[in-house]
Amino acid sequence: MIPLSWYLLLGAALFSIGIYGVFSRRNAVAILMAVELMLNAVNINLVAFWRYLTPEKSAGMAWAVFVLTVAAAEAAVGLALIISIYRSRDSVIAEDMDLMKN
Amino acid sequence: MVEQVLFVLLAIITLGSALVVVTNRNLFHAALALMVTFAGVAGVYITLDAGFLAMAQLLVYIGAISILIIFAIMMTRRLMQAVEAPFNSQRWLGLFGAVVTFAILAVVLGRYWSPQPNVNNLVASIDPEILNGSVARLGASFVNPDAYVLPFEVASILLLAALVGAIVVAWPKVEDQS
Numbered sequence: 460m461i462p463l464s465w466y467l468l469l470g471a472a473l474f475s476i477g478i479y480g481v482f483s484r485r486n487a488v489a490i491l492m493a494v495e496l497m498l499n500a501v502n503i504n505l506v507a508f509w510r511y512l513t514p515e516k517s518a519g520m521a522w523a524v525f526v527l528t529v530a531a532a533e534a535a536v537g538l539a540l541i542i543s544i545y546r547s548r549d550s551v552i553a554e555d556m557d558l559m560k561n
Numbered sequence: 562m563v564e565q566v567l568f569v570l571l572a573i574i575t576l577g578s579a580l581v582v583v584t585n586r587n588l589f590h591a592a593l594a595l596m597v598t599f600a601g602v603a604g605v606y607i608t609l610d611a612g613f614l615a616m617a618q619l620l621v622y623i624g625a626i627s628i629l630i631i632f633a634i635m636m637t638r639r640l641m642q643a644v645e646a647p648f649n650s651q652r653w654l655g656l657f658g659a660v661v662t663f664a665i666l667a668v669v670l671g672r673y674w675s676p677q678p679n680v681n682n683l684v685a686s687i688d689p690e691i692l693n694g695s696v697a698r699l700g701a702s703f704v705n706p707d708a709y710v711l712p713f714e715v716a717s718i719l720l721l722a723a724l725v726g727a728i729v730v731a732w733p734k735v736e737d738q739s
Contacts, residue, residue: 460564461568469572471663471667473576475663483655484649489647499602511684517708521703521712527621532719536726538727
C-alpha cells in the first residue's frame with residue numbers, strides 16, 4: 460500500500476511548482492494555468508486524507524467537488540477578464556495591467 | 562509493490578508535465594502539458610479509489626478548463642507569436658520561494674506530523690463495501706439538509722453568476738462595435 464505521506468509530498472511538490480509559476484510568469488494565461496496546478500494539488504491532499512482517515516464519511520470528496528466547481532468558475536471569469544483586457548490594452552502581460560495603479 | 566511503482570510513474574508524469582507548464586516558452590505547449598498534468602492527477606485519484614472524482618477531473622479539467630485556456634491563448638495569439646521573455650524579473654526569487662515552500666512542507670510532513678501511527682495499515686484493511694458506497698453517500702450528502710445542501714446550492718449559484726459574469730466581461734463594448 461502507498462503511504463499517505465507520498466500523496467502529501469506529491470501535493471506539496473505540485474503546489475510549489477504552481478507557486479513558482481504564479482510568481483515568475485509574465486503572461487496572465489500562464490499565471491492562471493499555475494493557479495489551476497495549485498488547486499489540483501489541494502485536491503490531491505483532500506482526496507488522500509479522505510481515503511486514509513475518513514473513508515466512511517463524504518466530507519473529503521464533497522470538498523474536492525467544491526474545489527473543482529470553484530476552479531471552473533475561476534477559470535471562466537479569469538479568462539474573460541484576460542480577453543477583455545487584451546481588447547482594451549492589446550496585451551496579456553501581467554505587468555502591463557496597471558490601470559488601477561495611480 | 563505494483564501500486565507503488567504505478568504511483569511513482571503517475572507522480573513523475575504529473576510533476577514533469579507541471580514543470581513544463583511553468584517553464585515552457587510556448588504557451589500553447591504549456592497548455593497541452595497542463596492537460597497531461599490533469600490526466601496524471603486523475604490517475605492519482607484512481608489509485609485513491611476515487612473513480613468518480615477521476616471522471617469528474619477528466620470532464621471538468623481536461624474537457625472544459627483546458628479547452629477554455631486553449632481558446633483564450635488562440636484569441637490572444639498575435640502576442641503569443643511575438644518573441645518575448647516568458648519570465649519576469651522575480652524569476653529566481655519565485656524559484657527560491659517555491660523551493661522554500663516545498664522544503665517547509667516536506668520537513669513538517671517528515672518530522673512533526675503523524676496522524677495515527679497505523680494509518681497506512683488501516684487503509685488496506687478497510688471494508689470494500691464502504692468504498693463501493695462512497696459515491697452514493699457523496700450524492701446523498703449533497704441533498705441532505707444536515708450535510709452539504711446549502712454549500713451545494715451556493716456552488717450552483719456561484720457557477721451561474723461566474724458564467725454570466727464571464728459573458729458580460731468578455732462581451733465587446735458598445736462603442737467598439739460602432
